[in-house]
Amino acid sequence: MDTQRRGNYDSGEDFVLEYGELRFTFNERDFQERCEQAAMKLGFVGDRLGDAExxxxxxxxxxxxxxxxxxALGEHVNDCWPELVGxxxxxxxxxxxxxxxxxxWLDQRVKEGELDVAFDVERHTFAYIQPDRDGEPIELAPEPSWGRVAYTPR
Structure with a gap:
């Protein structure tokens, strides 16, 4: 009997994020990679990080x-803390x-067949599309840029 609730992403048990009734669990590597990708998307880091960073x-x-x-990333965060917190x-x-x-959440939607991933030739990026809506791309809320206080390795 499958008791897993729809929408719960699971790659391991090292880290847990909960929002409402959703519970996402991550293995260490998955969580690290997602944190790094998020920091890059926000413009806070420009490239891959070393282990300590x-x-x-x-x-x-x-x-x-x-x-x-x-x-040095940790020191940078502490030095810039007033600009990072709010x-x-x-x-x-x-x-x-x-x-x-x-x-x-998006990866889980792909896994469950609710979304597909397509390459946008004009923008040279990947987009999530809705297969049940003729491949209509979904719009993701824009994220702010943290480039003004970006970490650059010394």
Whole structure:
């Protein structure tokens, strides 16, 4: 008997994100990659991160702060903290978590056949499309840019 609820993304048990009745569980690598991708999408980092930087980014996403940085990224976050924190829906932490959640939600929709992925030749990007609506792409809410306080490795 399958008791898994529709919509619950699962790649492991290392990290858990819950929103409403949705419960998404991630293995460590999946969660790290999604955090890194979110930080890149937000313009906070420009390239792949090293292990220590990735550890600090994950700590930021999970704990909402980096009390003991292990990398220059963690130190940068603490140095720029007043510019990164703000109203709950406008902080870097909020947007990291939101994009990690959104990416898993979209992947689950693809897995369940509700969405497909298509390459947009004109924009050279991938888009999520709705197969039951003649391939109509879905519109994702825009995310803010954190480029003004972006981390650049020393």
């Amino acid at each position: 990735l550890e600090d980014l994950v700590n930021l996403a999970v704990n909402g702060e980096i009390p003991d940085p292990t990398s 109203p709950a829906d406008r902080s870097l932490v909020h947007w990291l978590r939101r994009l990690v959640f959104r990416s898993a």
